[in-house]
Amino acid sequence: MKVAIVTGASQGIGAGIAGALVSAGYAVVGTSRSIAPSEGDGFVTVPDDIADPSIH
Numbered sequence: 001m002k003v004a005i006v007t008g009a010s011q012g013i014g015a016g017i018a019g020a021l022v023s024a025g026y027a028v029v030g031t032s033r034s035i036a037p038s039e040g041d042g043f044v045t046v047p048d049d050i051a052d053p054s055i056h
Contacts, residue, residue, distance in 0.1 A: 003027045007050055010035040018043065 004021045008014030009030025018030045022042045031048040038045045049055060 001027055003029070005029045005031070007031050007048075009045065 004026045006014055006018040006021065006028055009018040010032035018028050021028050028043045030043060030045045033047065033049045035045045035047055037047060
């Protein structure tokens with residue numbers, strides 16, 4: 001199984017890329033500062049801010 005991590009997955013291009021990858025059969029982990037944690041068919045969301053080193 002192929003897995004992709006998409007940052008900025010809550011809206012815009014990031015959301016579009018995440019949806020396209022799920023449709024192509026990828027398991028996707030989507031992150032964003034404004035995304036609610038959830039799990040769906042092939043898509044898991046995790047709130048995160050990749051620019052903030054204090055949370056890593």
